[in-house]
Amino acid sequence: xxxxxxxxxxxxxxxxxxxxxxxxxxxxxxxxxxxxxxxxxxxxxxxxxxxxxxxxxxxxxxxxxxxxxxxxxxxxxxxxxxxxxxxxxxxxxxxxxxxxxxxxxxxxxxxxxxx
Amino acid sequence: xxxxxxxxxxxxxxxxxxxxxxxxxxxxxxxxxxxxxxxxxxxxxxxxxxxxxxxxxxxxxxxxxxxxxxxxxxxxxxxxxxxxxxxxxxxxxxxxxxxxxxxxxxxxxxxxx
Numbered sequence: 001x002x003x004x005x006x007x008x009x010x011x012x013x014x015x016x017x018x019x020x021x022x023x024x025x026x027x028x029x030x031x032x033x034x035x036x037x038x039x040x041x042x043x044x045x046x047x048x049x050x051x052x053x054x055x056x057x058x059x060x061x062x063x064x065x066x067x068x069x070x071x072x073x074x075x076x077x078x079x080x081x082x083x084x085x086x087x088x089x090x091x092x093x094x095x096x097x098x099x100x101x102x103x104x105x106x107x108x109x110x111x112x113x114x115x
Numbered sequence: 116x117x118x119x120x121x122x123x124x125x126x127x128x129x130x131x132x133x134x135x136x137x138x139x140x141x142x143x144x145x146x147x148x149x150x151x152x153x154x155x156x157x158x159x160x161x162x163x164x165x166x167x168x169x170x171x172x173x174x175x176x177x178x179x180x181x182x183x184x185x186x187x188x189x190x191x192x193x194x195x196x197x198x199x200x201x202x203x204x205x206x207x208x209x210x211x212x213x214x215x216x217x218x219x220x221x222x223x224x225x226x227x228x
Contacts, residue, residue, distance in 0.1 A: 004158075031214055042119075042204050042218030043159070056213040091159065095214065104216065106151075106159040 002026070004107035006092050012113045013082045021077045021110045025094030032075050033104060034067055035091040043091050049075060082114045117142040117209050121219035124202075128195055128226050136190040136222045138179075138205035146207040148172075148181055148188040149216065153202045162190075162203070195226045 005024045013019050025032050031050055035043035036059075045059040051072040060067070064083075069075040079086055089111050093104040122137040140148065150162040150172070163172030168183035177192045188205060205219040 033215065035216075040220070042206075042220045043216070045209070045215040045217070048213045048215055056215065059215070093159075103161060103164070104214070105161075108158040 004092055004094050004105055006090075006107040006110050008110060009108065010111050010113075012115060015083060015114055016081055018078065018080045019082055019112060021079075021090050021112070023075045023077070023092030023094075023107060025073065025075070025092070026096075026105055027073075029094035029096050029105075030072075031095040031097070031104075032069060033093040033095070034075070034077050035093065036061075037089040037091055037109070039088070046077070046090075079112075082112075084114050087112055087114045117146065117207060117217050119205050119207055119217055119219035121203075121205050121222050123220075123222070125223040125225055128224070130197055130226055130228050131194045132226075134190070134192040134195045134199075134224065136203055136205075136224070138188045138190065138219060140186050140188065140205075140207050142186075142207055142209075145183070146209070148179070149206045149208070150177070150179055150188070150190050151204040151206060151218075153204065153221075155201070159204065195224070197226045197228050200224055200226045 007022045034046040037043040047067045048056040049069040064080045066078045089109040091109045092107045095104045118141045147166045149164045151159045152162045163174040165172040165181035171180045202221045206216045209215045
C-alpha cells in the first residue's frame with residue numbers, strides 16, 4: 001500500500017490487560033512518530049524513531065508504555081496493564097527525511113477502548 | 116514550552132461562505148507551521164504548511180500566512196463547500212529538533228448546503 005497502515009483499527013481491552021498496536025510506515029521512510037489523541041483533543045506526541053533508534057520518548061505518559069522499531073520499519077506500541085485513561089486513538093506517522101520540516105504522513109489510527 | 120491555540124468550534128457555515136479559523140502559537144525560535152485536516156473516518160492529512168515568516172501556504176483553495184509579529188497562522192478559504200466539513204488542526208514543529216508536532220485542540224467545521 002502507498003500509505004501508513006495501522007492494526008488493529010479498533011481494540012477493546014479489559015483494564016489490566018496488555019495491548020500491542022502495530023504501525024507499518026511508508027516504505028523507505030526514516031522517521032516514525034507515535035501520537036495519542038484523546039476524544040475531542042489534538043494529537044499529543046508520544047515517541048519518535050529515526051530508523052531503529054528511539055531518539056525521543058519524552059511523551060510516553062508512564063513506564064507502562066513501550067515502543068520499538070527493531071528493524072527500522074514496522075513499529076509496535078505496547079501498553080501494559082491498561083487503565084481507563086489509556087482510552088484514546090493512537091496515531092502513527094512517518095516521514096522520509098531525517099531533518100525538518102518533516103512532512104509527516106499519518107495512518108488511520110487505532111482506537112483503544114479500555115473497559 | 117511550545118503551544119498552539121485554536122479558536123473553539125464547532126464552526127457552522129453555509130456553502131460558499133468565507134471561512135477563517137484562528138490559530139496562534141507560542142514557541143522559541145521560528146517554528147514551521149502546519150494545518151492538518153481530518154475528514155470523518157479518515158486519518159490526518161497535511162493541508163498546507165509554511166516554514167518561515169511571511170510564507171503563505173496554500174492548497175485546495177485554503178490559505179494561511181505565517182505572521183511572526185502576531186504569532187499567528189490563521190486558515191482561510193474564500194468559498195467553502197459541503198465537502199470541506201471536517202476537523203482542522205493547527206500544528207507547529209516543536210523546538211526539540213526531533214520532528215515532533217505540537218497540535219492545537221482542533222476546530223470542527225460543518226458546512227450546510
